[in-house]
Amino acid sequence: MPADTYSHSDYLNEFQQFMQTGEKSQLDSYLEDSRPAAFLSVYRNGFIRASVSALESNFPSLVKLWGEDYFSQVAGAYVNVVPPSSATLIGYGFDACVDGCVVGDSEPSVLSFIEFLQQNITEVIDQFPYVSDICSLDQAWLESLNENGESFLTLTVVQEMIEQGEDLAELPLTLVDSSRVVILEFDIFELWGQLRFGKLEEDQKIELKSHYNSVIFWQRDLQVQAKPLSAVEAVFIQSLKQSADFDIATNQALATDESFDVSILFAELLNAQLLQQQNKI
Amino acid sequence: MKSHLAQFDSKLSALSGAGINLKPQHYEEALSLAGSSSQSSVASGLWFEVHTENYFVQGGPRLRYLQAIADSFPLSFHGVAGSLGSFNEKPANITTKHLAQVASLVKRFNPVMVSEHATWSTSQHAYFSDLLPLPRTHQALNCLCDGINRYQDAIGRTILIENPTNYLDFVSEMDEADFLMEAASRTGAGLLVDVNNLYLSYRNTALNPQQYLESLDPDKVGEIHIAGFDADPNFPDDLLIDSHAAPVDEAVWGLLETALSIFGPKPVLLERDDNLPEFSELMNERNRAYSMLMNSPKITNKSQQALIYAS
Numbered sequence: 001m002p003a004d005t006y007s008h009s010d011y012l013n014e015f016q017q018f019m020q021t022g023e024k025s026q027l028d029s030y031l032e033d034s035r036p037a038a039f040l041s042v043y044r045n046g047f048i049r050a051s052v053s054a055l056e057s058n059f060p061s062l063v064k065l066w067g068e069d070y071f072s073q074v075a076g077a078y079v080n081v082v083p084p085s086s087a088t089l090i091g092y093g094f095d096a097c098v099d100g101c102v103v104g105d106s107e108p109s110v111l112s113f114i115e116f117l118q119q120n121i122t123e124v125i126d127q128f129p130y131v132s133d134i135c136s137l138d139q140a141w142l143e144s145l146n147e148n149g150e151s152f153l154t155l156t157v158v159q160e161m162i163e164q165g166e167d168l169a170e171l172p173l174t175l176v177d178s179s180r181v182v183i184l185e186f187d188i189f190e191l192w193g194q195l196r197f198g199k200l201e202e203d204q205k206i207e208l209k210s211h212y213n214s215v216i217f218w219q220r221d222l223q224v225q226a227k228p229l230s231a232v233e234a235v236f237i238q239s240l241k242q243s244a245d246f247d248i249a250t251n252q253a254l255a256t257d258e259s260f261d262v263s264i265l266f267a268e269l270l271n272a273q274l275l276q277q278q279n280k281i
Numbered sequence: 282m283k284s285h286l287a288q289f290d291s292k293l294s295a296l297s298g299a300g301i302n303l304k305p306q307h308y309e310e311a312l313s314l315a316g317s318s319s320q321s322s323v324a325s326g327l328w329f330e331v332h333t334e335n336y337f338v339q340g341g342p343r344l345r346y347l348q349a350i351a352d353s354f355p356l357s358f359h360g361v362a363g364s365l366g367s368f369n370e371k372p373a374n375i376t377t378k379h380l381a382q383v384a385s386l387v388k389r390f391n392p393v394m395v396s397e398h399a400t401w402s403t404s405q406h407a408y409f410s411d412l413l414p415l416p417r418t419h420q421a422l423n424c425l426c427d428g429i430n431r432y433q434d435a436i437g438r439t440i441l442i443e444n445p446t447n448y449l450d451f452v453s454e455m456d457e458a459d460f461l462m463e464a465a466s467r468t469g470a471g472l473l474v475d476v477n478n479l480y481l482s483y484r485n486t487a488l489n490p491q492q493y494l495e496s497l498d499p500d501k502v503g504e505i506h507i508a509g510f511d512a513d514p515n516f517p518d519d520l521l522i523d524s525h526a527a528p529v530d531e532a533v534w535g536l537l538e539t540a541l542s543i544f545g546p547k548p549v550l551l552e553r554d555d556n557l558p559e560f561s562e563l564m565n566e567r568n569r570a571y572s573m574l575m576n577s578p579k580i581t582n583k584s585q586q587a588l589i590y591a592s
């Protein structure tokens with residue numbers, strides 16, 4: 001292409017088309033004849049390889065369940081349809097709504113990896129109906145690991161507050177930033193742990209019951225902790241996370257189970273380093 | 282857009298010695314050398330570089346380890362997704378968010394050096410996670426300079442820009458050394474010369490590495506990278522890939538020696554991103570680079586000679 005007809009924005013648009021479709025011909029006019037245009041595939045292969053590798057890192061339990069070959073195949077298809085929309089691959093493929101959506105978020109919604117699987121490989125999802133749960137657990141674990149885990153309320157601070165006459169019920173308490181509550185459709189937490197941390201026997205038969213349940217992840221001493229929640233704990237914790245109000249959360253929990261004792265759960269949350277003071281806006 | 286930042290001058294750079302790009306698998310071993318860097322020959326002149334985007338997190342062990350490394354060794358940030366060559370008048374959301382995250386990390390860790398690539402990787406809505414080529418045209422140069430200026434303004438300091446690996450010849454109005462020198466001159470940025478990229482460009486596109494190195498102003502060169510490469514599986518006889526998955530090739534060691542003889546001593550970084558070996562193996566390669574660096578000639582360029590004569 002003669003220099004006076006070159007347009008950089010056209011070049012970028014046409015290269016972008018090539019990266020998304022693999023169609024090379026529109027880039028011919030930007031290439032000298034010295035090397036085969038087939039070499040352009042180096043760039044597209046590198047992009048797909050890096051993106052698939054990121055998905056493998058983000059969904060390691062699914063890789064374990066399906067094996068690397070099949071996972072790479074479906075991950076590659078996802079990359080073609082939904083390339084990363086952020087200039088980092090941390091969190092690529094994650095569902096924006098795993099721990100509660102923010103209504104009115106200005107960011108355009110991006111098809112998550114699990115949504116893509118549900119829409120495009122329905123027969124496989126029918127065979128593995130718990131894949132959505134596995135993806136959610138992988139996501140929650142990694143998000144918790146990469147969050148700030150240092151701003152938790154300690155027993156000492158609480159004791160000081162009590163000594164100063166503060167009413168704990170009035171404090172805007174919520175869960176720590178690193179907490180993630182995952183609502184599951186299957187009784188899969190134990191199996192997920194075996195997949196995630198490499199303790200699944202090769203010939204282990206997977207039989208799961210459909211059963212709504214919840215798990216909470218959080219970071220403590222730079223390591224991710226996880227705990228299955230009872231139904232009433234799940235109600236309390238979800239409510240506390242949304243409202244940052246102990247009274248509201250307690251009332252909602254009592255509506256579910258009138259024998260609920262908030263003082264026991266409060267002590268457990270405090271000991272687990274799961275509570276923090278909500279910053280005033 | 283003209284930068285208000287001072288021109289990069291390698292004579293004023295605080296970075297020296299030889300480093301390794303650090304991966305999470307090697308955090309503990311790297312930190313075990315802390316405290317010995319000034320006394321022990323094992324870690325003499327040792328520093329670390331990290332990919333900036335790998336630390337776009339809110340907290341957790343990654344940031345904690347990075348802080349420990351920064352407290353013990355000189356630290357450099359090397360960006361891979363700045364997409365300097367695709368900068369638009371109306372920056373995409375991706376770019377704006379990216380720059381804010383880089384700026385936040387630079388402010389928090391105050392690295393000795395910050396570098397990026399003379400390539401592009403993002404469009405308005407997508408990040409193509411690879412270092413994509415720029416034609417060496419005046420329009421592309423203007424765009425690259427805008428991207429460098431915006432990046433430098435965001436972090437409040439000059440950066441180094443790295444030469445790409447060439448796999449094909451794109452339309453060109455100038456050669457690559459002139460293209461990069463012009464970008465550096467206009468923006469105040471310095472240069473990061475990756476001699477592995479240069480060697481692959483020589484093998485893939487017949488670029489002349491000696492002539493290339495001699496065309497660069499040594500005062501503008503702030504860092505040198507070395508790395509390993511692999512043959513492309515589809516075109517094994519014709520195409521070498523910048524894989525960072527193998528030990529440094531002897532030909533690249535030779536080109537490092539040439540570069541040091543032309544530029545004088547410059548900080549050298551060993552890059553390894555894949556097929557990670559034991560940390561000790563990387564240290565052996567790094568020590569070889571450090572030894573070459575220590576034995577390189579001190580001053581070779583005209584401006585430095587002129588300074589000596591003047592004093």
